[in-house]
Amino acid sequence: MSVPSLLFLIFALVGAVFFNLSAAGPWRQAVLLVVNIAFLASFAHDPVAYVPFLGFLAFGFLAQGATREGARPRLFLALVVLMVAAFVWLKRYSFVPKEIFLAFPYLLIGFSYVFFRVLHLLIDSHQGAIERKVGLVSYLNYTLNFTTLISGPIQRYQDFHKMETQRLPLGLVEIGTALERIVIGYFKVAVVSLLLSMVRRQALQHLGTDLSIADRVIGGALIAAVYPVYLYFNFSGYTDVVIGVARFFRIELPENFNRPFSSENAIIFWGRWHMTLSGWLRTYVYNPLMLEGMSRITAPGLVRYISVFCLFLTFFLVGVWHGQTTEFLVFGLLTGGGVATNQLYQVTMQSMLKPKGYRTLAANGVYKALARGLNFTWFAFTQLWFWSTWTQIADIAHTMGPLALGLSALAIYGVATLVLAALAMSRSAILALTWSGAPAVRSRHVRAAQLTALVVITAGVTLLLNAPAPDIVYKAF
């Protein structure tokens, strides 16, 4: 079942109706479990395909139970290593010998997110951050939650469990807000990202060596710059839909995006893009590394550079986690390299200008606009290794030629700087329009009009995309 789709929404609606029929905790846990299993079952018909997935879940459940609250520290470490190894093996990373892979096809849908949830449970449970023993139904509902199974967001078990015990209200306002979130998400996925992907596909199709240099620069810039925007609308739209749907099951999912392209540097950007992933890695990779580094390196000149190394490693893992091929290895190196360079730049500038001087520079409007443009351009560049293969990259580089490539990068930087600055100014201007002391755009009435408009556009596009294309049109005989 694809998310978001009409079928998914109907499925979720039916589930939510049953879920809310009774306020009893066991009823709701049972309904959610049935919904989660039914959702998972929609991805494969062969029961054997589920065996590795369920085996991993069983391993996680037993492991966290066996090492609770500091018990068996050596076993805990071994289990963490084993869990990471099992993940790498089942995900078939390209550096693992093929001979040891399972020979039969099996289900891996949302497996990376399940891995994050299970590993978090194992670590937090061992560290005593989870007060009560995790029950099997609660564990399955948490790890297999159908709203977060495919692409997150990655929720902490503590937050999920709190909602199992403390019922969140579901009144008219909450329902309206959840529906609003679903409509916005569906619009982002079904309309905006669709149009952006069409623009990009066409730019890719039209790119050729017989084009003039100006056309190649425009085409190359479109191909590289549209993808991050498409990805944002697609992924954040998906997140909006699942956040809205989860609310009907009285679950409040964490946010995953917070206007990422308004970030002035890569560090801020990763705090606003796929926030639950970067938050997870900050908690379980960056923070332990920093603590370890600071305990081992005491030389005053070196301490400030520990964070540069730790950031590189953390965001290298962000990149590598996204895929199993060497392209993702480069994506990881560029992502980690970008964040680390950004940190190094900040450390250097602070020592050159002193913290106050650097703060003044960073608050300058023109500097901020240029920094936003640069951050976007860098992200768009790193994404080349995210969406394409080595062959495609080589083809594009060959077709474009070095001059057009360089000019494309400059074009992206210039346009991104201007567009992002214009968006920031427009947003401030719109929010400055107030009504009854609050921004007019946030009023219930303006939002009703906005939502209706989104529904009309989404419905129109969905209908057009599902109606057969007309034949030759004869209107006047």
Place this chain on the structure above:
Amino acid sequence: MTEAPTNPVTWRDAWLLPLISFATVLVMLIGAEVAAQIFWPEQKDNSCAVHDDTLLGFHNRPHCVSRMKAAEGPWYTNIYNECGYRSMASCAPVPPGVRRIALIGASISGGHLVEYEHTIATSLGQSLTAMCPVPVQIQNLAASGYTGRKNILRMAEALRLHPQAVIFVQTPVDIESQLDDTLPPITDAILAAPPRVAVRPRKIGKVGLMQQASGIVRESSAVVVAQHFIFSDPSVYIPLFMANGDKAAFLKPPFTPLWQARLARFEELIAALADQAHRANVPFVLVFVPHQAEIAMETGATRPPGVDPLAFPKALEAIAIRHGAVFVDASEILRRQPDPASLYYRVDGHPSGKGQPMIGRSLAEHIASLRPGPFSDCRGPATSGPPPKAS
């Protein structure tokens, strides 16, 4: 992200919010339609058409001028000569030293929705004139809706003009309409003197609400504009065209029984037309113009399984050969273009002012390369591409 409003829902909201939503829908729908009609105007009714013929349905008035426009294309002018043909040249007996070709068929041969200079007929005439030692004049007897056996009547009229060749342009859509043909048997008496009687407009029966709604949507300019942009992506357009079911089945061999029946009926038509032409000792050329979906499949978009764009023209070629007609497949030239999808109006489906001249030039090269033939003293193809295919 948006935040939940903290103030409670009031009774006023209970009627005001739905009212706002309703007003928004109205403003959007009306606004989109008005804007589309202003910026993408359309005029597809031909004011020169006179509904005075029980068999053909209509004729274009002699010496008439009309203006038409596809939503996706520019305004253009139809100028009809003294016979009501879309030709600048007179239909009077051909002057000495001039050769004449008659064009029959439906909308595409008629140059529907494109300016005269960009029609197949004009580029065919200009190209042949440039290649041959004497000027070549085209009399265009084609018009939108002249499908099926109506062309037997047009062939008779074309032959009365004493042309050196008759060219019949067909598309899959024209062939699809073969089974809709309700004309009575066309006798020699009818061919000699076709009856011209005023046709009463057909009474439209009661139309259901759903049909009315679907008609409004189909005719909506806003929908045309939206489709124009959506269809610009072949990977979106091709699956949507294939969703037409039987209409699109001509792309998937083996042909369905319905398409086999259409092809059988088409063969009867070609046999009749070829017979007329052969009796007058005039070469008969059948030109196949592909559907835009076939050409869109050449743009790198994934071809749906089972699709073979070459199967249909091959079937037509076999029919042409069986009846001694020359066959020209225009898809060969269209397929070779760098952006073949741009050669058609995306929603309307007719070849655009970019596609039609290309077909005309390609056709001229084929005709000039025919040996022996009335144009055998003309230079061969001017381009260095692969040799033209003519059978």
